[in-house]
Amino acid sequence: MQIRSPDIHIDADTDLGECPIWDETTETLSWIDLHRGLLCRSAGDAGQIDTVPLPKRIGAFGLRRNSGEVLGLEDGFYLRSAETGNVDLIAEIEPDLPTTRLNDGRIAPDGSFICGGMDEADPQKPISSVYRLDxxxxxxxxxxxxYCANALCFSPDGGTMYFTNMATRTLVAYEYVVGTGPVGAPRLIAELAAGSGLYDGAAVDExxxxxxxxxxxxxxxxxTxxxxxxxxxEMPVTNPTCCVFGGADFKTLFITTAQFGLTKEQRAKEPLAGAILSxxxxxxxLPExxxxG
Structure with missing residues (x-):
């Protein structure tokens, strides 16, 4: 498979871009700017970005069946109405753990929202969890x-869920049961060598x-x-963060990136950090x- 270097899709100034989602009904790419608490959107190829400020930082989101979004904000699950813009709390997550927040999520084949957290005070401390919201x-x-949930995505047949517990440097697979979620022991898919980076967001092709x-x-x-x-x-940035398939034929891979974590010197050398690549x-x-709910 011949793959060329990534292009600049949108010259965004994202601090910590994550969770890109392609909406095939509107041909719109959405993503989040995590620490700024922004839901960002861009339709077509014009490069114009519309932003929706949220009441808290956001770790992940998904599209609802009819309209609006389900949100994994830092402290819990919320629903956002496309008509009114109202953001309503469904459930608090880990209220007894003040240093954790939700970090990554994906809508599962059964229409539930799978979303996991992390401990911001100590990413080497495994005190958070992954949750299923039906x-x-x-x-x-x-x-x-x-430690830190990432890489949540699903096989085309819906029977496998992929996941990384970030500090372990491993990518694993769980059997996914409709109506229940991931079950059984994880199966190792791959492992990164120490010092070579950490698995972040992921997507599965057809x-x-x-x-x-x-x-x-x-x-x-x-x-495979x-x-x-x-x-x-190879990416032109230190921190690519996540990816999603989209475009008219779902053969464009959109990649979010981050400035977060870079020094001023690194940012000066990486003008594409924070951009959306493709x-x-x-x-x-496949469609998300x-x-x-």
Whole structure:
């Protein structure tokens, strides 16, 4: 597979871009600016960015079945109305752990929202969890002892959920059961060498291969479902953060990036840090699932 270097899709000034989502019904790319508490959108190729300020920092979001979004804000799950803009709390998460926040999430094939947290005070402390929010508003804990949740995505048949507990430097797979969530022991897919970066956000293509951004590693990796490293794409930034398939044929991979964590000197050398990058690929992805609530 021949893959060219990424292009600049949107010359954004994102501090910590994450959670890109392509809405095929409006041909709109959305993403978050995590610490600024912004939901960002851009339609078409004009490069214009519309931002929606949120009441708190945001770790992840997903599109709802009819309209609006389900939000994983720093302290819990919320629903946002597209009509009124109201943001309403559904459930607080980890209120007894003041140093944790929600960090990454994805809508599952069964229409639930899978979202996990992290401890900001000590990312080496596994005190957070991954949660499943269903359409009725019920929340269950599905993975415990989490350092920092990332890379949540699903196989095309919906039977496998991929995940990284970031500090472990491993990418793992769980069996995913509709109506329940991930079950059983995780299966190791891949592992990064110490000092080579950390797995961040990920997406799965139509063949079942996993594309994962490497935070601090300046690259995007593609693994086949058996864990074979199939492709490595060099990035023009230190911290690529996440990716999603979109475009008219779902053959464009959009990649969020971050300025967060860079020194002033590094930022000066990385003018594309914070931009939205894109790569046209010979293989496509699939539409994102929608939240049933």
């Amino acid at each position: 359409g009725s508003g019920a929340v269950t804990t599905v993975i415990s002892d989490v 063949t079942g291969a996993i594309w994962v951004a490497v935070w601090g590693g300046r690259r995007l990796l593609r693994y 479902p058996d864990g074979s490293l199939d492709q490595q794409v 790569i046209d690929l010979p293989v496509g992805g 699932h929608r939240f049933e």
